[in-house]
Amino acid sequence: MSKQINVALIGNPNTGKTSVFNALTGLNQKVGNYPGITVEKKEGICKLPRGVKAHILDLPGTYSLNATSLDENVVIELLLNKNDKDFPDVAVVVADVENLKRNLLLFTQIKDLGIPTILVINMADRMRRKGITLDVTLMEERLKTRIALVSTRKGEGIDTIKDLICDYKHLSTEPCLNASLIDPEYFNGLRRAFPNHDLYKLWLVITQDVNFVNLDRQLVADTSSFSTHSKSALKRLQQKETIMRYQFINGVLKEGYAVDINVAKGFRATLDRLLTHKVWGYLIFFMILMVIFQAIYDWSSYPMDFIDEMFASLSEWVKATLPAGAFTNLVAEGIVPGLGGIVIFIPQIAFLFLFIAILEETGYMSRVVFLMDRVMRRFGLSGKSVVPLISGTACAIPAVMATRNIENWKERLITILVTPFTTCSARLPVYLIIIALVIPNTRVLGMNLQGLTLMLLYLLGFGMAVFSAWVLNKILKIKSRSFFVVEMPNYKLPLFKNVAITVVEKTKSFVFGAGKIILAISIILWFLASNGPSDTFDVAEERVAEQVDVQGMTPAEFSNKVSAYKLQESYIGIMGKAIEPVILPLGYDWKIGIAVISSFAAREVFVGTLATIYSVGSDEEETIKKRMQAEVNPVTGEALFNLASGISLLLFYAFAMQCMSTLAVVKKETNSWKWPVIQLVFMSVFAYVVALIAYQLLK
Amino acid sequence: MRYTIADLKRGQKAVIKHVDTDELPIKLLEMGCLPGNEVELIQFAPFQDPMYLNINGSYLAIRRETALQVEIQPIEQNPGL
Structure with a gap:
């Protein structure tokens, strides 16, 4: 072969x-x-x-x-x-x-x-x-x-x-341009100093900021047999080189290429007049955004419900089929729900990338960048930050990766740091259940109050992203030149094959990249929740039997009591109790504390964790809601989930950095632990303070 | 008087006279922003920033601060020659 x-x-x-x-x-x-x-x-x-x-x-x-x-x-x-x-x-x-x-x-x-x-x-x-x-x-x-x-x-x-x-x-390997014509004197010096090297390659090495394996830049700088040029002199030579290349190209095209200008224009200009218009342009962009949100939240809820049920019954099936034991529990309670937590995001991520791919393929995205740049720049962002911020409403992970084409490092860094404030889909289940609990289902000015609250939370997330960008822009002392050059490509119909491949590839990379981390953390959390110090944890059945009246209890009720006890005595329960003094001023008890800790794997784990803690034994939303409503605050004796603690929780989830996967991606993209750590500390402290103020004012 | 791309009106064309290589990214030069080439302003965003240009057949958008670094020679509406 x-x-x-x-x-x-x-x-x-x-x-x-x-x-x-x-x-x-x-x-x-x-x-x-x-x-x-x-x-x-x-x-x-x-x-x-x-x-x-x-x-x-x-x-x-x-x-x-x-x-x-x-x-x-x-x-x-x-x-x-x-x-x-x-x-x-x-x-x-x-x-x-x-x-x-x-x-x-x-x-x-x-x-x-x-x-x-x-x-x-x-x-x-x-x-x-x-x-x-x-x-x-x-x-x-x-x-x-x-x-x-x-x-x-x-x-x-x-x-x-x-x-x-x-x-x-x-094929011929003859060059198009004789590089030494750029500056004969300089290039002769180069040739004398490095007789064995190709001149054009040398020239590239000298002018580029890249680490080269073959040729040490220092070597070039140290060789005194020719005079090195200053940076600006080199840049002038680069301009000269570019001009010479265009002269050559123009010569070729003059003979071999012709355009009838009368035919060429038209469609592009008409569409541009509309799409970059100072009123219509923004209106159309706003409408496209609405469609995307509709898709992410409405259309994708059908496949998501289906996936949810699939994994729940798979978990049941594993429990029923495999012999009882630690391994079965690991599979049924750790791995399967962990996998479910990844797969459930596929519809939203796929929809998001479908729209982004279409917008990119058609050439429309560049028009958005053009329209939004000035507005975004006020806050230290770039027009190119719009895509990450929109993507962030599905998931911050692909959003952070989408910042790569922002040339200016400061603008890119700020975009990465503030994107996790936008309301990602993982926050949605938490918002929904708490809103249902504490916000009355009435109408205000013809609008449903619960829906209005949800919308406010989205605006709050976006507003906070923009506000912290503005603050970061003032604080960060990073010198970086703004090299904002955006090509405005021709409008094209998207190719189905390209869009499909992009959607499949991006979704795959989310599932296998972020998925690994989510799965690992789910397993760790499962372990922490299902194990505890042996002296109290292993004797759960006996202890429960001692404490409560077993008589007149169905076996199901008894086993629910046992799992609630086990959770309380598990490692994660101990952790929850340990942080209780810290979260008490926010209106939470240790059980919510556990849910908050486990949310660091993924925020939507909150609901499932509370379900386990309150020993509901089912993920049925109505049941959890009723159980949560009945929960009493041990200190005040009032309902635990009231307006004050509910708002405090909503605000905490809106602002806190509770996503390990995002932190991992930020680390990868910024190449240092510094930024993800700052993000974690700043966002979480801020969330704490806001939640504290809200609870203390409202209680 | 020194004219730059930032002085262009919508639909107006000009020829690039001088490019400040120290201030401009090489990428812009390579997209055709070079002395002697024609530039046309297609559209501005609000506050005349960024500017959407056709330079030498390439369609691109640059910020106003960048546009200020590119000197132009406006093409007379009525050459009268």
């Missing part, structure tokens, strides 16, 4: 590079991470003619080899490291036929690295509509490459790419 051909897929964002990747590999792809960083690594296998296989690596989209973000660094690091196992035998550069001029800039840079390069001109089906004509033969000759005209939408030209990859050995 012959060796696989290593192919790197490179291109500007919005050129349909991912569509080409999907067309080449189909579902034969996997998504992972580059070692040590959270940049997504997409690779796949493509079957070529004559039994040859190609390993296709879909590199992050980049405008040039001058990297400005972590994602872009990956591209240049790979292309400059011949020893990397993914180093391409052939580079496939994807360009959009409507933006050829700009897309070719990256092409000439790749070509100058001496890597065999194929040019894919995508969206060829739009050529006639846009009045574009191309002389492919002439362009191939001038660019010293082979060109594939492709339409992923119609599935045309993919075989041409495959054939060209097969024949990669016949």
Whole structure:
């Protein structure tokens, strides 16, 4: 068997590079991470003619080899490291036929690295509509490459790419631009100092802020045989290089490319006038948001109820089928509910990513960024923070990951830090049950008071996110240049295949990434709740029998009493009692304390924990509610869940950082424990203080 | 008088005269924001910030503070030549 051909897929964002990747590999792809960083690594296998296989690596989209973000660094690091196992035998550069001029800039840079390069001109089906004509033969000759005209939408030209990859050995490796023309004197010095190195590669190493394996930057800086330039002098040379590249490209396009301008404009301009309008633009955005919320909260409740029931009956089934014992309990009470806690979020996450993928694919997301940037900047955020903040209403984990395309570090950090304030779906079950308990079901000004409270809590979460962003913006002393450049791509109909693959991949990465942590914590919590010091815990049955009148009790009632006793004496019960003095001023007793602690796995665990504590023995919401209503505060003798303690709980859950998984993702994205720890302390202390004030004022 | 992209009106075109490389990201230059290229203002967001431009055939949005760093030569509405 012959060796696989290593192919790197490179291109500007919005050129349909991912569509080409999907067309080449189909579902034969996997998504992972580059070692040590959270940049997504997409690779796949493509079957070529004559039994040859190609390993296709879909590199992050980049405008040039001058990297400005972590994602872009990956591209240049790979292309400059011949020893990397993914180093391409052939580079496939994807360009959009409507933006050829700009897309070719990256092409000439790749070509100058001496890597065999194929040019894919995508969206060829739009050529006639846009009045574009191309002389492919002439362009191939001038660019010293082979060109594939492709339409992923119609599935045309993919075989041409495959054939060209097969024949990669016949591709020219001649550069497009002679790098030393940028500044002959400087480059002559370079050549004398490093006679064995390629000049263009050296130039890239000097101008980039990337760690290179092969060549030490310090080496370049220390070599005195040529004069190093100042940063701004280097940047002027980079500008000169860019101008020279465009001169070359313009020369090629002048002969090989023509646009009939009268045909080209129209649709885009009309749609832009509407979607970026200072009134209609915001109104349309607001309406789209409403639809997304509707989907996340309303439509997804059907599959979620179904999943909930499925796992509940699975748990019952395990208990009934497997022989009783510690292992069965672990499966039935730890693992199955733990898995259920992950799977139940799939509908919401899938809906959210469906909408985000559609908005991105159509090109609309850039218009939102444009509309919102000024407003968001007032609070130290960026227009690009809108997507994470919207995503945060489903789950903070994917939301934090969605901050990656914010170039400005300070704006990105603030976005990451405040996103967990937005009301994520895990808070919803907690809100619902407490609202049902303490807020009267009456109408105020024609609105249902309970619904109004829920809406207020959402606004509160969002308002707090924005407010703390504003505070952080004042406090944080991080110097970072604002490099806000957003491409406004053409409007396109989303490709079903691309959207579907995105939804499947993102959901999978949530289930397997965050899911692992949620499952682990669920198991730990189960252990803490079902074990305790042996002298009191193991004799639960006897103790309960001593304490209460067993006579006239059904066996079910008795076993409920026993599990309530066990929980009280378990490790987690001991922890709950230990923190009782701290939470008493908030109006909570030790049982709520336990629920609050276990909420750190996932907030929605609150309801289930209370169900266990109050020994209801069923997750039936009505039953838990009745039981909670009957609960009495040991100090005041009044109902435990009254307006004061209810509001205090709602506020605590609105503000506290109770999600280990989010903390883990923040750690990964900020590369330090500092920020997640600050987040945990700040949010939780703030939540405590607010809940304290609320309870003390209302009681 | 020094004109910059920030002085453009909606639908107005100009030619880029000078680009302050120290102040601007290289990414912007690579998207075509270079001396000699044409720039057209498509739309502003409220408070005229950010600005939505067509530079050399590339459609992009930049903030006003960035736009102030790019000097332009307005194209006369009526060249009269």
